[in-house]
Amino acid sequence: MSTGGSTRAIVAALLANAGIAVAKFVGYLITGSSSMMAESVHSVADTSNQALLLESRALKGTGTWWRFIQTSRNPELPVVLLEDSGALVGLVLALCGVGLTMLTGNPVWDGVGTMAIGVLLGAIAIILMVEMHSLLIGESATKDEDVAIRAALEGTANVERLIHIRTQYLSPDELLVGAKIALAPQTDLATVAATIDAAEVAVRAAVPAARVIYLEPDLDRGRSA
Numbered sequence: 036m037s038t039g040g041s042t043r044a045i046v047a048a049l050l051a052n053a054g055i056a057v058a059k060f061v062g063y064l065i066t067g068s069s070s071m072m073a074e075s076v077h078s079v080a081d082t083s084n085q086a087l088l089l090e091s092r093a094l095k096g097t098g099t100w101w102r103f104i105q106t107s108r109n110p111e112l113p114v115v116l117l118e119d120s121g122a123l124v125g126l127v128l129a130l131c132g133v134g135l136t137m138l139t140g141n142p143v144w145d146g147v148g149t150m151a152i153g154v155l156l157g158a159i160a161i162i163l164m165v166e167m168h169s170l171l172i173g174e175s176a177t178k179d180e181d182v183a184i185r186a187a188l189e190g191t192a193n194v195e196r197l198i199h200i201r202t203q204y205l206s207p208d209e210l211l212v213g214a215k216i217a218l219a220p221q222t223d224l225a226t227v228a229a230t231i232d233a234a235e236v237a238v239r240a241a242v243p244a245a246r247v248i249y250l251e252p253d254l255d256r257g258r259s260a
Contacts, residue, residue, distance in 0.1 A: 106177050108244075109207035110167050121159045125152045176202040176210055180242045184212060187237040188250075193218055193230040198253060202245075210244040215251045227252050 104113040132148015135141075176184065181202065188197050200214040216234065218227060235248045 104162070104166055108174060108177075108204045113166060114163060117159050117163060121155055125155055128152050128155065173203045173205075175204070176212075176242070176245075180210070180244070183241040184214075184238055184245065187241040188214060188216060188234050191216075191230060191234040191237050193222065193226060194234060195219055204244075205247065208244055209246050210242065211247045211249075212238060212245045213249045213251075215253050217254060218252050220254055222252075 104116065107113050128148050128151045132145045132151070135144035135148075175181070181200075184202065185197055185200065188194060188200070194216050196217040198215040198217050200212070202213075203211045205211050216230075218230060222230075231250045231252065234250055238245050238248055
């Protein structure tokens with residue numbers, strides 16, 4: 036998805052959340068429900084978060100929501116997804132609390148709805164804390180990307196074996212690849228240079244995010260031994 040497309044999506048989400056926040060606050064003024072007040076504050080927070088994301092770029096989807104949250108290397112998008120999902124679930128919880136209060140005449144249910152919303156927000160915060168921790172310290176390539184990079188290197192002409200490899204995301208769309216590749220003994224310098232160039236082209240074709248690549252040629256001492 037292009038930057039313009041993702042910006043439009045975030046603007047749309049921002050406007051939707053602003054409308055939801057106003058609706059929730061009106062509901063609070065009418066009913067005096069603490070659940071609706073909690074949800075109104077939650078939506079205001081969502082709107083503020085999305086206002087900070089207008090310059091973000093979206094990543095392609097990766098199947099289920101949970102898989103997307105686990106594999107995304109762009110921290111902003113899982114935050115938007117979880118916050119918006121939490122807002123929708125919170126609305127249902129608030130509706131249940133207010134509805135049961137009106138049906139039974141017991142205000143305890145409104146308090147129960149408020150507590151349930153609090154538990155929901157706490158769970159979302161914990162998930163984000165766990166999933167975003169690895170992004171803060173630097174995350175490696177995904178499993179599929181690692182397989183593709185290895186295949187690209189090992190499939191390059193004159194590369195006898197991939198000795199070892201390290202990867203790390205420098206930004207949501209920039210992956211660093213460092214690898215040591217084994218070449219045949221007596222390989223001349225021109226062939227070594229051409230092999231490294233070909234390997235870099237193959238890796239970038241397989242994984243476009245691999246923009247920074249460092250390859251170290253070596254002899255396959257393990258096999259010769």
